[in-house]
Amino acid sequence: MYAQAAVTFSTVRDLLRFAVSRFTACELVYGHGTTNAYDEAAYLILATLNLPLDTLEPFLDATLLPDEIRDVVEMIEKRAEQRIPVAYLTHEAWQGEFSFYVDERVLVPRSFIYELLGAPLEPWIEHPELVHRALDLCTGSGCLAIQMAHHYPDAEIDAVDISLDALEVAAINVENYGLEERIQLLHTDLFQGIEETYDLIVSNPPYVDEESVDELPAEYLHEPELALGSGRDGLDATREILRRAPEFLNERGVLLVEIGHNREALEAAFPELPFVWLETSGGDGFVFLLTREDLVTAGEP
Structure with missing residues (x-):
């Protein structure tokens, strides 16, 4: 999957579209911080890239490095194939303004x-x-x-x-x-x-x-x-x-x-x-x- 992604994807927007498609196709269940495929994908991508979690729009068309694409695709695949809650992938969960380490x-x-x-x-x-x-x-x-x-x-x-x-x-x-x-x-x-x-x-x-x-x-x-x-x-x-x-x-x-x-x-x-x-x-x-x-x-x- 990564080899194909490295050639095909270049921006955050590409990864966001891919993640939403994968999560929807796999019929994932939400409830560990988000309620739908789009929010889950946006959060996972921003967290993996160490970007502000509440700021997606300015980064949508940013060109990513090959290693960054690999890291994000790996996280997307773990969420889709293994159905691991996203909080366990990022080791972070939020309640209101409070952030907690979780595994x-x-x-x-x-x-x-x-x-x-x-x-x-x-x-x-x-x-x-x-x-x-x-x-x-x-x-x-x-x-x-x-x-x-x-x-x-x-x-x-x-x-x-x-x-x-x-x-x-x-x-x-x-x-x-x-x-x-x-x-x-x-x-x-x-x-x-x-x-x-x-x-x-x-x-x-x-x-x-x-x-x-x-x-x-x-x-x-x-x-x-x-x-x-x-x-x-x-x-x-x-x-x-x-x-x-x-x-x-x-x-x-x-x-x-x-x-x-x-x-x-x-x-x-x-x-x-x-x-x-x-x-x-x-x-x-x-x-x-x-x-x-x-x-x-x-x-x-």
Whole structure:
């Protein structure tokens, strides 16, 4: 493929057209940062060429060196043939203005929770200074812990994961943001061994149900299996979080959990809980909020 490309292609525009055609023909699945073939192709090309990710137009007709063409074509082919998520190819994923190192040891960051930190939580956390300690369960790449540190500058944050591999990636990101003094990475399973209490607990736990795990597109099978499935109905981890959260929340503490497409199943399983479903860019059925008072009043545990 490269030999033909080296003769045929000369500009970014050539590579962009080629990538969109390849991705469309291969019927790739998106959702790890982009939603369509064009955006995926543009991002992959710009990242590979070390160009600004938000500036495509001025470079479209730039003539590329043979080595640059080779590098881009290799990336396009890996994405098309192996269906590797683009974030694993570039080792970078974005949430808002935050960039994170990622590889196949962690999920590609895409939680809606980051949209809700800060101002959207003001009805429950009036001032950022009220968050003295926070906990990120199932931290993965550490992306939510890092963003909590940004929104709550007085908070000390514990970031927990059962995967040592994931914590190695999280450590890279924590160091990149210079937050080693504020974020403590803990190797444990959810609340096991934790002795602190918190003003804010967030979690993007595994939540894919058994049937859906079996039907995941190839792109998602590159992600750690441990971080995807959570029992027959996808709620095993969430049940444990709800059961134990009151022990670890301070009097006015807030719990924020993402549960994918499981809203109906969760409400059926816990009809006594007054879930508050927060509006995100994906809709209002993906992230719920409960206070410690809600949990204690409902009898959890």
